[in-house]
Amino acid sequence: MPSWNQTEQEFIESLRQSQREIYKAKKILVIGGGAVGVEIAGEIAAHHAEKSVTLVHKDYGLLSPTPFTKVNEKLQKGGMDIHSYSSPPTDPRLSIDLQNLCKKLGIKTILNVRVFFPSSDKNTEVKWDGKFGLQDELVTVRLKSGDSIKADYIHCGCGMKPNSNLVGEIDQNALDGDLIRVNEYLKVNSTSKVSILNNNHYYAIGDVCSCPGFKVGHTAFASAAKTASNIINEIKGRTLSKYNPGFISGLNLPLGPNEGAGMATFGWLGTWVFGSRLTNRARGKDAGTEKYFAGRFKGDNKPDMKVDF
Numbered sequence: 001m002p003s004w005n006q007t008e009q010e011f012i013e014s015l016r017q018s019q020r021e022i023y024k025a026k027k028i029l030v031i032g033g034g035a036v037g038v039e040i041a042g043e044i045a046a047h048h049a050e051k052s053v054t055l056v057h058k059d060y061g062l063l064s065p066t067p068f069t070k071v072n073e074k075l076q077k078g079g080m081d082i083h084s085y086s087s088p089p090t091d092p093r094l095s096i097d098l099q100n101l102c103k104k105l106g107i108k109t110i111l112n113v114r115v116f117f118p119s120s121d122k123n124t125e126v127k128w129d130g131k132f133g134l135q136d137e138l139v140t141v142r143l144k145s146g147d148s149i150k151a152d153y154i155h156c157g158c159g160m161k162p163n164s165n166l167v168g169e170i171d172q173n174a175l176d177g178d179l180i181r182v183n184e185y186l187k188v189n190s191t192s193k194v195s196i197l198n199n200n201h202y203y204a205i206g207d208v209c210s211c212p213g214f215k216v217g218h219t220a221f222a223s224a225a226k227t228a229s230n231i232i233n234e235i236k237g238r239t240l241s242k243y244n245p246g247f248i249s250g251l252n253l254p255l256g257p258n259e260g261a262g263m264a265t266f267g268w269l270g271t272w273v274f275g276s277r278l279t280n281r282a283r284g285k286d287a288g289t290e291k292y293f294a295g296r297f298k299g300d301n302k303p304d305m306k307v308d309f
């Protein structure tokens with residue numbers, strides 16, 4: 001994975017390097033059937049039909065589906081009871097749809113199994129030393145079920161966490177687990193009375209903060225917009241307004257340029273699960289990279305913040 005402190009050129013080069021490595025590989029193993037693992041497996045399988053792609057996931061369904069009752073319970077509260085790092089509860093129908101799409105793309109999915117990091121099967125076989133990316137040769141990755149998989153490219157799609165080190169290194173009491181502890185205005189809120197982070201000058205937004213609601217793009221945007229308006233409120237001496245994530249949320253996963261599935265949740269109205277047609281419409285052929293990410297930093301589309309004082 002590219003690191004956060006790379007320059008743009010280094011970042012692009014590391015992505016190209018991954019592409020070159022995937023071209024060379026024949027047997028690809030993706031560890032983790034969350035959004036990252038499913039999208040990567042789909043992307044590789046769609047572009048390289050001749051390669052073998054295997055996806056191993058620790059849960060009984062892709063994206064770890066939540067039973068219907070739990071989904072409804074959480075959604076009716078708009079996810080407000082969730083204060084830790086959490087993705088939206090996956091509707092089991094979405095999990096099944098994604099599994100069917102994997103099958104269609106020739107991806108072998110192995111569920112309910114964990115991988116040993118690093119691992120070897122028998123002494124005679126080449127041990128996997130835990131390194132990700134292109135391997136020097138075909139290695140044997142051992143599963144906790146007792147089975148094993150041979151691979152020459154291994155992608156890690158699990159264990160990703162928001163990086164709160166910047167704050168944690170200053171004050172551990174300003175963390176709630178791995179997240180930055182915030183109050184209802186998204187201001188950093190340490191449990192230590194003497195913390196320099198409690199001086200009311202710091203906000204934390206998006207995935208890395210402990211605000212209620214699911215950790216998705218929509219809530220990251222909402223927390224950014226709320227914080228921007230509260231900073232203006234502060235400058236103008238106005239009262240701050242509290243953050244509320246709202247109760248609409250969604251997920252949308254492209255598996256290559258032509259397939260995909262997603263869900264949109266509308267609080268107590270329920271959850272709508274949709275397929276490739278809508279996913280392609282929303283994300284296009286490039287997984288939405290240009291529309292939702294790179295395009296925002298270019299030319300006329302580059303965001304320009306104008307503040308009217």
Ligand SMILES: Cc1cc2nc3c(=O)[nH]c(=O)nc-3n(C[C@H](O)[C@H](O)[C@H](O)COP(=O)(O)OP(=O)(O)OC[C@H]3O[C@@H](n4cnc5c(N)ncnc54)[C@H](O)[C@@H]3O)c2cc1C
Pocket residue numbers: 003004005035036039163166205206207208215216217218219220250251252253
């Ligand atoms: C594969 C995948 C699919 C997803 N699909 C959807 C979807 O369909 N719909 C949806 O709504 N959400 C989706 N999400 C979730 C969504 O991407 C996140 O919720 C959203 O990006 C959070 O925004 P953010 O700004 O908080 O964090 P990020 O987008 O992660 O941005 C944080 C940035 O901070 C940088 N950074 C980290 N540490 C430091 C530091 N110390 N100093 C400076 N910079 C630092 C990071 O490099 C990164 O660029 C998906 C996520 C993944 C991984």
